[in-house]
Amino acid sequence: MATVNGVTFKQNLVSSSKYRIKAPNAMKAKKITIHNTYNDATAQNETDYCKNNNNEVSFHVAVDDREAIQVVPFNRNAWHCGDGANGFGNRNTIGVEICYSKSGGSKYTKSEQNTIKYVAGLCVEQGIIATKDTIKKHQDWSGKYCPHRILAEKRWPAMQQAIIDEYNRIKSSKSHTPASSSKNTYYTENPRKVKTLVQCDLYNSVDFTTKNKTGGTYPVGTIFTITGMAKTKGGTPRLKTKSGYYLTANKKFVKKI
Numbered sequence: 001m002a003t004v005n006g007v008t009f010k011q012n013l014v015s016s017s018k019y020r021i022k023a024p025n026a027m028k029a030k031k032i033t034i035h036n037t038y039n040d041a042t043a044q045n046e047t048d049y050c051k052n053n054n055n056e057v058s059f060h061v062a063v064d065d066r067e068a069i070q071v072v073p074f075n076r077n078a079w080h081c082g083d084g085a086n087g088f089g090n091r092n093t094i095g096v097e098i099c100y101s102k103s104g105g106s107k108y109t110k111s112e113q114n115t116i117k118y119v120a121g122l123c124v125e126q127g128i129i130a131t132k133d134t135i136k137k138h139q140d141w142s143g144k145y146c147p148h149r150i151l152a153e154k155r156w157p158a159m160q161q162a163i164i165d166e167y168n169r170i171k172s173s174k175s176h177t178p179a180s181s182s183k184n185t186y187y188t189e190n191p192r193k194v195k196t197l198v199q200c201d202l203y204n205s206v207d208f209t210t211k212n213k214t215g216g217t218y219p220v221g222t223i224f225t226i227t228g229m230a231k232t233k234g235g236t237p238r239l240k241t242k243s244g245y246y247l248t249a250n251k252k253f254v255k256k257i
Helices: 016-022 043-052 088-092 105-126 138-142 148-152 156-175
Strands: 007-011 031-036 061-063 068-070 093-098 135-137 193-196 223-231 237-241 246-248 254-256
Touching: 007 105, 016 043, 031 088, 031 105, 031 138, 031 148, 043 061, 043 068, 061 105, 068 105, 088 093, 088 138, 093 105, 105 156, 135 138, 135 156, 148 156, 223 246
Parallel strands: 007 068, 031 093, 031 135, 061 093
Antiparallel strands: 061 068, 193 223, 193 254, 223 237, 237 246
16 A cells, blocks of 8 residues: 555545646646645545546545545646636645545644655655745635634644645755665566556656656556666666656665565
8 A cells, every 4th residue: 555654545546637637837846835624535435536527626645544645637728726827826736635634633733744654755756846936825816714623723834834844854864864775776587577656757768768658657565567677878777667657666666565
């Protein structure tokens, strides 16, 4: 089971045939936007509803007391901020919904705790430095009273700071890893099957440049079947996946299973 910073994570992605409705634009996320769902549905039910209806309303991840579930790819925008077709929130931020906010209680409290951990880990994966400028609330973009429970309880500054503190904790623990373990080591023989340890991209060439990044972006815990090996001109090993795209062979990023 895949996890992000200790929170169980899985995908329940909207069909690409609905991208024109739910996620029409390519996106490189710059910030995170926090929401409350204003109902008592699970993350599974939230994402099922989002992917199955035809409303131009969407988000990226729902978090409940058990797990975080992704419904829109992180490299696509979602309609969650109410600031228009070209609004910064809608076009540049990842929308995270906290479940069980209508009734509150222990399930909501746990959902919020999971969100703090998950969003901090997501920032690390996405290369977003968690600050008061990058961890935003829905209200910041359109004035909507959301996340309603956090705002009503006057806890937004504390919630925002908790995410920042958790992000800093993760980065600090990584920076104190012994130097010997931070060296790049690669698979040099076909591992046959690997699991991603971080979010990874697939490329149509052994040269991992932006223009060659055409195979999609995959979350922590994705399993790939490896059919062969290749090397760059500089000798860096690459893994050739069953789909024909290339994946990193760096043991810090993928693990043989």
